[in-house]
Amino acid sequence: MSARHALPPLNCLRAFETAARLASITRASHELALTQSAVSRQIQRLESDLGQPLFERQLTGLALTDTGERYYRVVQRTLRELGEASAEIRRRPSEQSLTIASSPTIASFWLSRQLSGFQAHYPDISIRMLIIEDPNRLEPGECDLGVYYHLQGEVDPVGMTAEALFDQEQVAVLCSPTYLAREGRPESVIELLERHVLMVVEDHYHDWLTWQCWCETLGEKWRTPARTLSANSYQLLMNATLAGQGVTLGWTCLFEHELQQGLLVEALETHIESRGRLSLLTPGQSQMTRAAGLFRQWLMAPNGDTS
Structure with a gap:
């Protein structure tokens, strides 16, 4: 069998990666917007396809087997790279466009007010808001910048660096x-x-x-x-x-x-x-565009003064 035909279904890999990352079928079902039974069936199908158990079911939740731990690292890296490449292809490559990811609360109560001032200074830049509640679901390739509450060690999106917007809160x-x-x-x-x-x-x-x-x-x-x-x-x-x-x-x-x-x-x-700080998240491996650099300067400058 060729390597191409040996690949498991993508939905099974997503179910496995999410359940392994969250150590919970219940939480995985919430994140994937599926029923718990659907997530369990996809994981069982993957285990059957591989011929190896990937999880040990415990009273306190899920624990990866040794095989599952090794497979999880490969699947997580592969899905992340696939997501980043797909997002880069979808995005319009333009120095005059800016995609900012944020949560619904931050976007509606705080960020929208910052955007009005920024757009007044830079009317040539087109802005796209990407609303994602959990920053851990954020793929670096799908946005130029993110604005989220950052709690080091607990809310730490992969591949993103965080700069606090306020000294204290x-x-x-x-x-x-x-x-x-x-x-x-x-x-x-x-x-x-x-x-x-x-x-x-x-x-x-x-x-x-x-x-x-x-x-x-x-x-x-x-x-x-x-x-x-x-x-x-x-x-x-x-x-x-x-x-x-x-x-x-x-x-x-x-x-x-x-x-x-x-x-x-x-x-x-x-x-x-506050244990967390409202922070600007920047993808670590991508070169910052002109629009992203101007917006970062705008946010980090005192009172929006970029002169």
């Missing part, structure tokens, strides 16, 4: 003035947990910014909140917060405009320092 408890007028200002962390509606993000990528982490960082004893509103979209929860439906944890720099305009207020005066 605080996490605060935010709500709308309408909510505060209706529910009253909490006098303590305990009252916040017992009486107020807390916005909860159901997303493993955001696990480093949680109410429990915030509470324990303050030295307070954690207890399950009495009232919550949960979603797997931080953007949705921020819009619900603006609509007066509860309180959420938010970065003061990211939501500086909303705070200055009085659309959001701090329900508590207590801050903690």
